[in-house]
Amino acid sequence: MEIISSSHQGESSTSSNYQKPLREFTQEELDLMINKQVTKYSEEAKKLQEEADLGNTRCIYRVLPRLKEINGKSIYEPRMVSIGPYYYNLRNEKFKMAEDCKRKCFGSMLVKAANHDIQHYIYKCCLQRISELEVDIRKCYSAEFEVAGIEFLEMMVVDACFIIEIIDMFGPRKEVDSSESLAALAWMVPYFYRDFLLLENQIPFFVLQEVYMITRKMLDLRVSSSHLIYAALEFFKNGMKRLDLDIFDFTSMNVGETNQCSALHLLDLVRSSLMPFYYKRQRPEFPTETTFIHCVSKLRLAGIKVSPVKAHSFLEVKFKRAVIEMPNIAINDLMRCLLLNCVAFEQCHKRSKKYFTVYAIFLDCLVNTSEDIEYLRERNVIDNYLGDDSEAADFINRAGKDLVLNADKGFYLGKLFKDVDKHYQKRWMWKWASFERVYFDKPWLLLSAAGGILLVLATSFQAVMAFLTYKYKKC
Template sequence: MCVRFTKEPSNALEKERSIKMAESEHVVLEIPCNRPDDHICSEAMEWVICLTGQGIAKSYEREGRMEKVPPLLLKSEKGRRNSECYEPAVVSIGPYHHNRPALARAEKYKLITLEQYCLRTKETIKTLYNTVFEVVHDARKCYIDGSTDAYSDHEFNQMMLRDACFILLYIELMPCAHTNVFLNNEYLGAIGFANIKRDLLLLENQIPFVVLEVLLKLRFPRDKGEEVLNKFFNYLNYGEVMMKKDKKVLEYKRPLHLLELYRSYFISLPTQYKTHENFNYVKQNRAFASVTELKARWIFLRCTSDESTSDMEFNSYCCYGEFMLAPRAVCPYTKAIYLNMIAYEMCPHTPNDLRISTYIRVMKSLILQRADVKELLRNNILLHSLGSDEEVVKMYDEFEVPAVNYYMFNQLRLGIEKLNERKYKTWVAELITDYFGSPWKALGSLVATAILVTSFVQTYCALKPRD
């Protein structure tokens, strides 16, 4: 299959030629480009580039919208079971879940965080209100049409101000285990306060980042603000502050909301992919072996280094391979956060690289049983605070990933398959796994070899005639 961009046929002769071309042995997809809206052709070009895995098109500006969870994600059996992962448990952020009775307690707590943020910025509430009001028009445009009609500019601005101060104070204090955070448990309860981290990263629980940005600048200079965000994202990713080398969280264009910013931090975005391989949807969508199966084939899971620019890569060597993965922490709220990042990638007008969906799809392939989790733990790739390793297996089994970046997924799979195709490597791997997979196996193999060699020497000496 090939894709060709053409002009609309202007006469009957050109239409006849087009029909003859379609009857040839090559299938040609004609995409007309002389339409009134130039961006339509740009969208078609982007679709082709993503389909063939040749790159991430950035030929036109994406429309910034605060999307809701796509209904199709909720129709399947797993989607219905996971539906609660898209709903806030303690606090509503933005208009989509505002004024829900079950979340009323957090609204009172927001007034306290607003006062505390004023004290930290050494500004009055009026100053903070006017700062947000300067961007409230842009913020309102980010939401789905009709979702903010019930709020006047004053009411909407108050909502944005309270929600933003709540988010920023939590981001600043939580990773550092600040005393005020734990004293404030009394307003929401310990279990309620623990759920805030989860609620802040729900797709339908976001406010435009431009609101957070203007208030963050009042509190910190730009570099210090980025450091605060770095610490919080490190805390989410690894369970510890500053465990990994800092990343520049705002080195790309301004994110739409906090979830998008965390997603860009979670992954390492290459600027372009290149491939000369023909696209094959079915072949590239095929999964690969689990951790223990890969280990049996002499393919080892390794943790990426601080200097690595990719969160997933495969390296092939003489007699073995290395599957490199970035370390991640898993806690009771990881499932909800991952599901909402998947939902975000499934929405229109969002990044087309599907990096989170691809990562989770890879992990679903790797983690099939308890032994797989133990191997990831042993190599410091996975850190979890769940009740048991079986719960980690169950969590990944519950994920439903409708689409992935097939080029990225296929590159990993092809690297593994090419290594397995070299028979001598497979034989060496099986020999080492079967006979030297553990100290006892190795000792037994050496003893058996020694006995065999001794028997051979004794037999040879017995049969050899003496001079």
């Protein structure tokens, strides 16, 4: 029987790192060990394939650790209310006040029914429907959680009803009457705007639609599934006061044409509604050799300016005649939360178009220092509500850091990056831009230069006339 040694032939016994083999094993033992390892790695490959298959249904993710490290955990974690299973274990501690509000909202919805029997039937129908959808619901979450059984069903029903009631009560189409039972919750609404848009704080949108249709039908309210979409978009539009009011109306009209919604959850609904219609109609992919442009300070040296423009979405950025046209964006706590969580979703969800990721990279390129923020503020492109300009610059630089992006797929600003870089490389534009800065930005210098030129021309003309007069007199 052949004996296999674990030491290597030709290894010098005088080597300083030489160690005596721990043991010697037979060919049978070696084959057995190899077979065992091959089986183990094959199982790992199967797990990888299973995870890839589940990736087609997953849409509610844990935020990537590198993003939490860069931007801080707090921006991705709820402050007031827990939705879904990821923060369920903190409900009776950190979110106890919100849990009381949930029960009040759910009770407020039930008491709209005529009698106790109908209330009982509504609750029963909701639990049964969620039970039927439980497998599909669980497939939507990328991380495992311990909530199960009736506790899971009740969590989904109560959370869905809570979101629906808050949206219905505090949307812009409804004025909160001080006599209504839920009016006392109005002070919490700004927190709900933010917490409802967290990636880790979501339930599937089809759960919201199912519960919405069951409860409204039982309450004899004539609604369709599109009513929830309208209400949700208007609710968040009310919270984003600095955005154009027609952004969500424009998108909801397109959703209403088919009466269908492909949104995966509330965050994805708002994200989809902000995607520029201009790029949706055209091919979003534009091959580009660069995903980098210089900051505003350097672009200005090359004669490139930034100008505000009205658009349906702040993502609709264009480059025309040496001018970057940017819709106004309000940098506040809600926008910071929305932008970072949309980027986190796009980084995890392989089937999503990377609109917010590209926009974050674009802002990061434009802004290096607080001076860049100051210029964009003066141009009415950015409204800074975070404090001083250095804080806004720091947020933008962090938002665009270490993002994974394939420039050949989904880079909707590819043409803009290419055209800006091409313009930047034209050195003669630098000289003209320098002339503009020196003279056009300072009118007195321009007038002084023009006066000097006129004086030189007049003097030259006078000299020529004197010479001609002298010449013809001698003739």
